[in-house]
Amino acid sequence: MKNVILGTAGHIDHGKTTLIKALTGRDTDSLKEEKQRGISINLGFTYFDLPSKKRVGIVDVPGHEKFIKNMLAGACGIDIVLLVVAADEGVMPQTAEHLDILNYLGVKKGIIVLTKCDLVDEEFIELVKDEVREKTKGLFIENAPIVEVDSISRRGLDELIKKIDELSEDIEEKKIDSPARMSIDRVFSLKGFGTIVTGTLIEGQISVDDEMTIYPSEKKVKVRNIQVHGCDVKEAYAGQRTAINLSNIKVGEIQRGDVIAATGSVEESMMIDVNISLVEHCKKSLKHWDRIRIFHGTKQILCRIVPLNEDEIHYGESGYAQLRLEEKMVAKKGDRFIIRSYSPMDTIGGGVIIDTAPKKHKIYDESVIEALKIKEKGELKDIIEEYLKLNLSNYITLKDLISYTGEKEEYIKEGLYTLISENKVFCVNKYYLHISHYNKLKDKTIDILTKYHKQYRLRKGILKEELRSRVDNNLKVKDMDVILNKMVEDKQIKVKDNLVSNYEFEVVFNQKQLSIKKEIENAVRKNQLSCLVTKDDICNKNKFYEEVLEALIGDTVQKLDDKYYVDKDLYENIKQNLIDYLKKNKQITVAEFRDIIKSNRKTSIAILEHFDRNRITKRIEDKRILY
Structure with a gap:
């Protein structure tokens, strides 16, 4: 069933509150001062049932210019407005101002109600009608029906109710599937219940026991009870006048103008x-x-x-x-x-x-x-793309997009899927990057690698962690891996043994370096496992030898730790033999490993600790198992 909010508008003393009392039997002026002065000061709320069985929420607004801010608070969420014009006075200043407000708030349906019609003759009523038609030209209400009523004699009330019922059939459906949001227009407490807030639920739905947030204070609250039109309900839906009993918050911590909404949705x-x-x-x-x-x-x-x-x-x-x-x-x-x-x-x-x-x-x-035009008229995916474009230095999450757009998660995911398929957005784990942001990171990565290769011609590449910190230290390791994997897939870079290089880069030795290369490989092979060699053993602190040694790591030389090196083929053979042994025997001690490789305890421990660090083996007390 559609939820309908009926609101009044019009100049002071034109009979708005009296009209609502005639329709509902209830007086919306509840303040002592209002009754004494005979004018509405604050918003009045009530409801009544239409012949079609729809229950209509009513917001009665004050007409005095001094209380226009109260009128504005009540105009939020109105579906149908009753523009009240006293037949004995015609259009007055607040009539025009209320019309402007309703027009800008996007109210689309209304009925012009001429009140106090028993006080004037038919000829005068026709003059007032002409004036109303002239003043409403170009506004949403220019072709609205005009109903003559008198709230005292009840003249025209049946016709007015019929017109309201007819208009209520064409009210647009509210956004029930969006995150819940309600602007608060009243805050009070009742003994035994605690804090209560009221308002028109703008979108979504609220259920008993929901966890919500009050903005802008960001205080977390829980929904204890909900009333719609004075009746307890389990859920309230967009378009309903709603009273919500809250726990975990005091009356003094909320005020009119605050918003209660689904946490993280705004x-x-x-x-x-x-x-x-x-x-x-x-x-x-x-x-x-x-x-x-x-x-x-x-x-x-x-x-x-x-x-x-x-x-x-x-x-x-x-x-x-x-x-x-x-x-x-x-x-x-x-x-x-x-x-x-x-x-x-x-x-x-x-x-x-x-x-x-x-x-x-x-x-x-x-x-x-141009960007504003796209955001104003574009589809959701266009709005998402523009938002990502404006945040090229930030890493945007799905939660950020939900808060920004106010749309349901599934709709945003659909938009992102389309943008990703169109190569306009790139997903990095939980983050979404505009393609220009990804391209910026990619170009920076290639630039860093190019400069690195120029500076270190014999190094196979830069360590992944060093590269990540240079590209963007805000990126986590797993996020940088996604970017690097994409670049590998596109044949822009290579990644081997935790080293990253440009795709076309290869280490090239000159004649002198080839000679040094041969010396180093012979020195490493010579000792095998009888005695592990160190950098000083190999290079004797010669920087040319150190550069070549660095280039050989991973090819013909294996680095065990910051000190020791072994022949690469020998290392691979030892590793495979150990894996085969553990698959069959499940565990191995240092002594057993020493006997297998026919070496000493010092060398055995150095190799096993290397395997531990590289997650080939795992140490449990004095034994090793496969990782």
Whole structure:
């Protein structure tokens, strides 16, 4: 069943609250001051059932200009608006301002309700109708039905209910499968229950016992109980007026404007990219660094504006801008907001959030404007790609993308899969890199190797760990391995024995080096295992001999540790014989190994410890087994 929120709008004393009382039998003015003064100050909430059996949540907003911030808090989530105009007064200033607000918030359906119709004649009613039609031209409500009512005599109420029921059939389905999010408009406590928050659930669903987070304080809470329209329920869905009883938090730790959401599903912003439109009738333009008020959800925040494609956004026009906020905002791409001037506080426009995690932009940057157009109108995969493009020095996780886009995990995975198949995104374990980020790491790797080969012509390559630290020390070993494996696959590099080299690189000896090579190989073979040779034995601290020895490691010479070297063929033969022995006998002692290789205890221990370090064997007390 669709969930419908009905809201009121209109000038003070035009009969909004009286109309709701006539429809529901309940008075939404609950404050003592409201009853004394006869005006609504805070938001009023109630509900009623339509003939089609749908239960409609109602938000009754105050009409006085001094309480416009309360009206803005209540307008969040309205599906159908009742634009209330008193037949004896016609369109008034707050009527127009409320219309602007609803228009910018994206409300699409409404009914124009002429109240107090028993106080005037039919001719006057027709004049008021003409005035309303003139004032609503170009707005979402310009072709809305006009219903004449009188809340005291109950004239026209049945027709109004019928119209509401008809409109409720065409309400768009809410995003129930998105992570839950609700802007809080009331916070209070009840004895025996504790902290309770209310609001209209913007998207997703909340269940009893869910673990949620209050933003921007990031306090973790648990849902103890849920009520929808005064009834206890196990779950609440997007589009419902919802009261949530929370544990693990006190009333003083939450305020109107906070957001309760699924943990990790939203990002906190101090800067947002937006598309702004300004109303014409206020004659108010916005220049660089003007201070304004932004109303988003149930929160009001002061900010500074930075127009991006012009020096100034003129009244009656639209433009891209960056808002530098004075406190944290919790928002998602596509959220709508209202702008009011700093002083005097007039509603001057509104807009749509395009990016909640931008970098600082400069004016007239065409690449920024193009990127904003893609984010504003593009598919989810385009938005993901742009986000990754803007974070070329960061390693983005799936959780980051969920928080940024506010979309469900499975949709983001679909977008990533498409981008990976199009070679626009590269996956490194749990991280996602734009292909240009991967190319930057790849080019840096090749550049480091090229310089290394030039400096050390006889070395087969650089150690993987040294290469990783030079490319990007923020990369973990397992992440660098993914990048290197991709480069090996593309025949750009070679990896052998933990050494990395450019694909085409080969060690080439000149005549002198070939002579030294032969001397070293003979020296290593000469002693076999009777006495292990050291670098000093082989090279006698001659740097030319040391360079050639380094080049032979892994080919004809095996390095056991920082001190000893053996012939490579002999080493491989010993290793294979040991593996065959352990497969048959399961374990071996140092003495048994010494007898097999026909050497001494010192040499045997040096070789076995090398095997231990390289995970060929594992030491258990005084024995070795296969690793």
